[in-house]
Amino acid sequence: MAGTIVADTLTHSTAGSLTTDYVVNGSAKAWVSLNGTGTAAIRDSHNTSSITDAGTGVYYSTFSSAMNNASFSGGSHVIGLSNGDLVATGEATAPTTTTFRVGCRTVGGTLLDPEYAMTNVHGDLA
Amino acid sequence: MTPDFTGTHLWDRLCWAKENLEPHQSDYRVVYEDSIDECAKILVPDPNWMACALQGGILPPVEVYWELAKDEAQPDFKRHTRGYLLHETPPVGPMTEEEAIEYLIQKDVPQHVWRNWDEGNRPKMVICRKQQLPQTRVWRNAWRISDEIKVAA
Numbered sequence: 001m002a003g004t005i006v007a008d009t010l011t012h013s014t015a016g017s018l019t020t021d022y023v024v025n026g027s028a029k030a031w032v033s034l035n036g037t038g039t040a041a042i043r044d045s046h047n048t049s050s051i052t053d054a055g056t057g058v059y060y061s062t063f064s065s066a067m068n069n070a071s072f073s074g075g076s077h078v079i080g081l082s083n084g085d086l087v088a089t090g091e092a093t094a095p096t097t098t099t100f101r102v103g104c105r106t107v108g109g110t111l112l113d114p115e116y117a118m119t120n121v122h123g124d125l126a
Numbered sequence: 127m128t129p130d131f132t133g134t135h136l137w138d139r140l141c142w143a144k145e146n147l148e149p150h151q152s153d154y155r156v157v158y159e160d161s162i163d164e165c166a167k168i169l170v171p172d173p174n175w176m177a178c179a180l181q182g183g184i185l186p187p188v189e190v191y192w193e194l195a196k197d198e199a200q201p202d203f204k205r206h207t208r209g210y211l212l213h214e215t216p217p218v219g220p221m222t223e224e225e226a227i228e229y230l231i232q233k234d235v236p237q238h239v240w241r242n243w244d245e246g247n248r249p250k251m252v253i254c255r256k257q258q259l260p261q262t263r264v265w266r267n268a269w270r271i272s273d274e275i276k277v278a279a
Contacts, residue, residue, distance in 0.1 A: 029137070032172070034170075038261050039155070039168070039170075039256055039259045039261065040168065040170055041151075041170065042170060042172050042173060044149075044173075044174075045172050045173075045174055045175075046140065046141075046144055046174065047137060047140050048172045048174070048175065049171075049172055049175040049230060049233060049234055050169050050170055050171050050172050050175065050230055050234045051169075051170045051172070052167050052168065052169050052170070052234070053167065053168040053170065054164070054165075054167045055164065055165050055167075056263055062233070062234045064136065064140055064175055064178075064185070065135075065136040065137040065140060065212060066191075066194055066206065066209065066212065068205050068206050068209060069204060069205040069206070070198075096198060097194070097198055097206060098191070098194075098195075113263060125135075125137055125209070126194070126206040126209025126212060
């Protein structure tokens with residue numbers, strides 16, 4: 001592929017070196033930002049083929065390029081502009097190599113649609 | 127024009143698409159029921175993915191995902207050993223938006239839903255426009271396909 005640079009190490013002029021493994025392993029492999037209010041909509045994403053609105057405050061994201069195993073790390077963040085503090089939850093569903101589920105609850109535990117639900121996934125791709 | 131991505135890792139192809147293609151927000155939604163105990167679910171196509179589908183030469187054939195799903199369904203599954211299918215199978219050509227939705231259904235909707243969507247007492251899946259969906263969440267949580275929306279022929 002044109003424009004390819006093959007490198008095992010990156011070296012800064014003063015700050016030292018690191019291997020490109022840090023970059024490969026440390027980059028998010030999938031992410032999505034969605035609006036859960038009204039009819040759910042995706043703002044932006046990478047390596048995401050769809051989201052599924054599974055009821056109030058519950059969403060799946062599905063990857064285009066699958067993860068190698070279901071032991072990846074996923075993080076989520078939710079923001080409700082008019083609902084006070086919200087908590088991102090896993091909703092008792094194990095991830096698969098192609099899906100990651102996020103829930104949004106109030107501090108009191110009630111499911112709620114947030115203006116912003118953001119997830120990112122780190123791990124190894126298949 | 128899409129570069130020749132033969133043998134290129136799918137993730138790298140998606141990076142190229144993110145850099146070079148304009149996202150396409152589809153008006154289509156897929157409503158389906160996969161459990162009688164839960165409300166209808168709504169599948170929302172990703173705009174960047176849809177751009178890849180319309181462009182062609184990026185996404186693998188949907189059958190590749192079925193093969194990986196078969197592997198993952200094995201009780202002793204630990205990790206994918208056939209991930210190369212995603213990257214080495216020649217990518218599919220450009221799709222229309224409607225063809226892309228069909229592909230997405232076969233990729234992201236549970237197989238037991240789309241393979242038998244019209245069997246039983248009522249349909250389990252319907253493709254509709256975003257504007258046809260109820261805006262009120264309280265109502266939608268008790269929503270069932272045959273009550274509120276007609277199935278397209």
